Amino acid sequence: MATERPRTTPVARVLQVCLHLLVAGLLALAVARAVVGRGAEPAAVVAAGTAMAAVYAAGPLVGAVRRSRWSTVFWLAVLGVTWVGVLTTTQDGVWLAFPLYFLELHLLGRRGGLVAVAVTAVTAVVAWSWHQHTVGFAAAIGPTLGAAVAVVTVFGYQALYRESEERRRLIDELTAARAGLDAAHHTAGVLAERERLAREIHDTLAQSLSSIQLLLRAAQRALPDRTEAAADYVEQARRAAQDNLAEARRFVRALTPPDLESGSLAGALERLCATTTAHAGLPVRLHVSGDPVRLPVPHEVALLRIAQSALGNTVRHAKASHAEVTLSYMEGEVALDVFDDGAGFDPARAAADADGDGGFGLPSMRARARALGGTFAVESAPGEGTALAVLLPVAPATEDSP
Structure with missing residues (x-):
């Protein structure tokens, strides 16, 4: 397996250029000293230096050296x-050990590079001693010190590079998380505005149109038979009010939360239980009793939001092993019960505390239920789980009901 090499950075490219220049300069210096000096065979030094320069220059040009570890080793x-x-041929060749240290550490990795550096240092010490015809501390200090400097420099640079890459990765993750959070906030804001508009339209426009329709029906029945023209006008007004009421109802349904758009309340609660089980690891079961009927949109929205809030609290705070959601259809009423076997709490103390859940706490659930004329109750105690019950008086949604 080839050793993973870090990506080339501008600093690394500058260091590579400096390494190439150092090798070329030391080779040229060794050859020049052999040509103008004494004690060395100039022809042999030139031949050996030319051979080394040719091999060194071929490395960056051969693609296999960059792609294959074995080609690099060869x-x-x-x-x-x-x-x-x-x-x-010349003792000046010892100088080239220093750039070779960097080259070996860069291409062979930590373990292989250390072995190659040790071999290179020993070779340099032996060659210097051979040329000086003596073995001593002075012969070993130069190559050994150069090897130590090269190892510390390369490993220090690699450590800084890894730290920089880790910091860059964390910054990328934070940027992505912030973008995701902004998108989530935007989506939550859109959904909240849709729900608010639906509630406002239902509580104002739809209710007013419904009242107008009822009043016009009563006026139509109260008119004498001889006022056929007036009765005809009243009928036209009643039909216009009925058409506008149907249009308002369609608009309210268009603003219904996405969970309720594709099916019934029971289906939305089933998906909520499955999602909670999958994402939070909390087993949640749904029970439906009675004959399911289509409820007015505000009632379905309120029950779904209360179930979401209750399960959200269970996941965040209850430390429960399982939870159950029960939707009961009764004559003129619908009930929602949420139970968990978690840690429980003191409802009286929770009611006294300020709600810090951003609208998803007990006061918000109670307000939703009371806004529709229903009741909301919580039974809990520390260590005994929590049971939440909502009861709403409703009539099945029809085309004439808002």
Whole structure:
């Protein structure tokens, strides 16, 4: 398996250029000293230096060296052989050990790079001692110190790079999370506004049109038979009011929460229970009793929102092992019960505390129920779970009811 190399950054590219220049400069210096100096064979040094330069230059140009670990190892081995050739002809070849340290650490990774650096340092010490015809501390200090500096520099840079990448990843995650949160807030705001408009239309326009229709029906029945023209006008007004009432009802239904758009209240509660079970890991079962009927939209919205709030509180606070939701259809009434076997709480104390759930607490549930003429009750105690009950007086939704 090839060692994973970090992505090339502008700093890394600058360091690569500096490394290339360092190798070229040290090779040129070794050859120049051999040509103008004494004690070395200039032809041999030039040949060895040219061979090493050719092999070094071929590395970045061969694609296999960048893609395959074994190709990289082979190239470094051939480069090392040519470097030994330079070492054999001139002691100045020891200087090239320093850039080779960086090259090996960069291409071979931590473990392989340390082994290669150790071999290179030992080779440099042996070659220097051979040229000086003596073995001593002075022969070992230069290559060893250079190897230590190279290891500390490369590993320090890699640690800083990893820290920078981790910070960049965290920033990307935070940016994505913020975008998701903004989208969620926008969606929540849209849904809340839809619900508010539906409630306002139902409580004002639809109720007024319904009253007008009832009054016109009464006036039509009270008119004498001889006032046929007036009765005809009243009938036209009643039909206009009825048409406007139907249009208002369609508008209210268009503003219904998405969970209620594709089916009945029981279906929306079933999806709510399944979603809570899947996302929160809390088993929630739905029970439906009685004969399901279509309820007025405000009643269905209120019961769904109360169920969402109750299950949300159960997930956040109750630490329950399971929960149950019961929807009961009765003559002129509909009941919603939510039970969990969680930690429970003191309802009296909770009622005295300020509600901090942003509209999803007990006061909000109670207000929803009372707004529709219903009742709301909570039974709970610490360690004994929680039972929540909502009872709404309703009549089945028909075309003539708002």
